[in-house]
Amino acid sequence: MSDPTLADAINRSQHHGLIARITSQQIFWVFMAAVFACLALTILTDSFATERNLFNVTRNFAFVGIIALGMTAVIASGGIDLSVGSTLVISAMTVSVIMSAGMPFWVGCLAALSVSMLVGAINGVLIAYAKMPPFVVTLGMLSIARSLAMVLSDNKMIYEFGPDHDFLLWLGGGATFGLPHPLIILIILAVITAFAFRQLRWGQHLFAIGGNENAAVLTGIPVARIKVSVYMFSGLMAGIAGVLEVGWLGGVTTNLGQAMELTVIAAAVIGGANLAGGGGTAFGAVIGALLIEVIRNSLILLGISTFWQGTFVGAFIVIAVAFDRFRQEKT
Amino acid sequence: MNVLELKNISKSYGAIQALRDVSLAIEPGEVVGLMGDNGAGKSTLVKVIAGNFAPSSGDILISDQKTVFHKPLDAQKAGIEVVYQDLAICNNMTAASNVFLGREPTRKIGPIKIVDYAFMRKRSAELFARLKSETRPRDLVHRMSGGQRQAVAIARTLLSDAKIVLMDEPTAAISVRQVAEVLNLIRQLSDHGIAVVLISHRMPDVFEVAHKVVVLRRGELVADKKASDSSPEEITGLITGAIETA
Numbered sequence: 001m002s003d004p005t006l007a008d009a010i011n012r013s014q015h016h017g018l019i020a021r022i023t024s025q026q027i028f029w030v031f032m033a034a035v036f037a038c039l040a041l042t043i044l045t046d047s048f049a050t051e052r053n054l055f056n057v058t059r060n061f062a063f064v065g066i067i068a069l070g071m072t073a074v075i076a077s078g079g080i081d082l083s084v085g086s087t088l089v090i091s092a093m094t095v096s097v098i099m100s101a102g103m104p105f106w107v108g109c110l111a112a113l114s115v116s117m118l119v120g121a122i123n124g125v126l127i128a129y130a131k132m133p134p135f136v137v138t139l140g141m142l143s144i145a146r147s148l149a150m151v152l153s154d155n156k157m158i159y160e161f162g163p164d165h166d167f168l169l170w171l172g173g174g175a176t177f178g179l180p181h182p183l184i185i186l187i188i189l190a191v192i193t194a195f196a197f198r199q200l201r202w203g204q205h206l207f208a209i210g211g212n213e214n215a216a217v218l219t220g221i222p223v224a225r226i227k228v229s230v231y232m233f234s235g236l237m238a239g240i241a242g243v244l245e246v247g248w249l250g251g252v253t254t255n256l257g258q259a260m261e262l263t264v265i266a267a268a269v270i271g272g273a274n275l276a277g278g279g280g281t282a283f284g285a286v287i288g289a290l291l292i293e294v295i296r297n298s299l300i301l302l303g304i305s306t307f308w309q310g311t312f313v314g315a316f317i318v319i320a321v322a323f324d325r326f327r328q329e330k331t
Numbered sequence: 332m333n334v335l336e337l338k339n340i341s342k343s344y345g346a347i348q349a350l351r352d353v354s355l356a357i358e359p360g361e362v363v364g365l366m367g368d369n370g371a372g373k374s375t376l377v378k379v380i381a382g383n384f385a386p387s388s389g390d391i392l393i394s395d396q397k398t399v400f401h402k403p404l405d406a407q408k409a410g411i412e413v414v415y416q417d418l419a420i421c422n423n424m425t426a427a428s429n430v431f432l433g434r435e436p437t438r439k440i441g442p443i444k445i446v447d448y449a450f451m452r453k454r455s456a457e458l459f460a461r462l463k464s465e466t467r468p469r470d471l472v473h474r475m476s477g478g479q480r481q482a483v484a485i486a487r488t489l490l491s492d493a494k495i496v497l498m499d500e501p502t503a504a505i506s507v508r509q510v511a512e513v514l515n516l517i518r519q520l521s522d523h524g525i526a527v528v529l530i531s532h533r534m535p536d537v538f539e540v541a542h543k544v545v546v547l548r549r550g551e552l553v554a555d556k557k558a559s560d561s562s563p564e565e566i567t568g569l570i571t572g573a574i575e576t577a
Binding site: 199200201203204205207208210211212214215216218219220221274278279 | 404415418419420421422423424428432433434435437443444445446487
């Protein structure tokens with residue numbers, strides 16, 4: 001770079017210092033809220049900062065966090081996926097039925113993840129090619145996938161998983177280096193997702209579609225194909241969470257993951273995913289999921305009725321969106 | 332040599348004749364103001380040049396070679412770029428990402444191809460410098476002025492070695508100061524030997540930059556003359572039909 005003014009133009013940006021850049025992010029404040037809640041709980045209760053409770057919190061939020069990664073991709077592309085809770089249960093049921101029939105884990109897992117991606121692919125094709133609204137398509141799928149899980153299992157509880165029974169329980173419920181396995185998998189998937197969002201053309205294109213779909217079409221981005229892949233990604237994440245959750249619970253019924261879509265959407269939105277499309281980060285999805293779980297946990301520890309949970313999650317979505325709206329009007 | 336020549340282009344939709352025997356020649360670096368009332372055939376003509384529609388009859392010559400466009404991509408490959416009225420820009424992305432939208436360069440790390448941001452920023456900074464625009468590659472388009480947004484859309488056309496840039500009402504929805512910025516961008520393109528077809532309702536803008544003014548009325552070309560030999564009054568008359576032809 002021989003031309004100093006050109007180099008200057010390349011390196012300059014609207015944000016000034018590092019601190020200004022960090023504090024301008026919604027995710028920073030959400031993270032601070034989560035830290036503050038943890039500190040407050042540590043002081044107010046003697047049950048929060050115990051190893052057992054922290055282990056539970058990290059494991060519980062991992063399932064929501066994994067699905068929120070997929071949801072963030074969908075929301076960033078300008079869509080919504082209401083079928084994730086049902087995708088989770090159909091994945092959980094598929095792996096359970098196959099393993100309880102005496103097949104090894106890898107067959108069940110492969111089948112479960114394939115079914116989950118197929119659910120996503122059907123969503124994606126109807127949305128991208130038949131141009132149906134994502135809300136309607138995935139709402140229909142919410143009903144269909146759960147009903148198919150009932151058909152598949154005859155609506156019975158499954159708790160015997162054949163020869164690889166112990167492996168499945170270890171995978172979902174065990175820990176390595178003191179970290180629950182679902183948390184380790186969440187971290188790995190979050191790193192991969194962050195990389196894909198930032199470094200791959202796929203990420204660039206999905207954010208472009210969410211930002212201005214018309215522009216994406218005019219500049220020759222394969223909009224329909226990207227959209228299908230985004231819903232398949234969401235399905236895959238729900239599928240992975242489904243397999244892990246069976247292992248954690250040690251049994252599965254068809255009401256698994258009911259109303260989970262709302263918690264997942266809340267996690268993604270609190271983490272900075274813009275419901276109008278075009279914004280969101282993998283890190284944000286993880287932090288959003290963490291904050292929700294910490295709040296949920298604190299309600300229990302503080303002795304507040306669990307009936308209040310829905311109020312908190314619902315209010316969080318509205319507040320996060322209101323916060324975003326307010327910030328946009330200011331600039 | 333003409334960079335683009337239209338010979339007796341006609342286009343009809345069923346019984347409606349949108350264009351009738353339109354002939355026009357454009358030289359490299361020439362700025363052509365394309366004017367006409369609503370429904371005069373401006374959009375149709377632009378869409379024929381951009382490869383959206385095939386003409387019912389007549390020929391299109393690019394650099395004196397007869398050419399047929401089956402789809403917009405064919406026109407793009409022949410060096411014809413369109414700057415859309417809404418600019419086809421993503422507000423949530425940086426200027427550099429917008430310039431390269433849909434054509435992101437990649438480099439390989441093992442089997443994975445990753446987006447080459449360093450190259451995108453460097454190349455787009457060069458293009459903005461060429462356009463004498465103060466747009467910065469890392470900035471989000473969301474916070475930019477109308478003029479800077481135009482610079483992003485125009486830089487995109489430079490990326491692909493365009494010969495002709497078609498601009499649809501670029502000054503319709505921006506402030507007076509930004510209009511001056513856009514007109515400067517048009518002059519920069521012209522200085523680099525790129526022809527510009529400027530579709531506009533704004534007479535002062537056209538007379539400020541255009542070398543030549545072309546008027547369409549009811550699908551017919553009623554004037555094709557040097558801007559210096561004409562006047563806004565004459566062009567207004569030609570557009571409305573008060574003056575028959577010139």
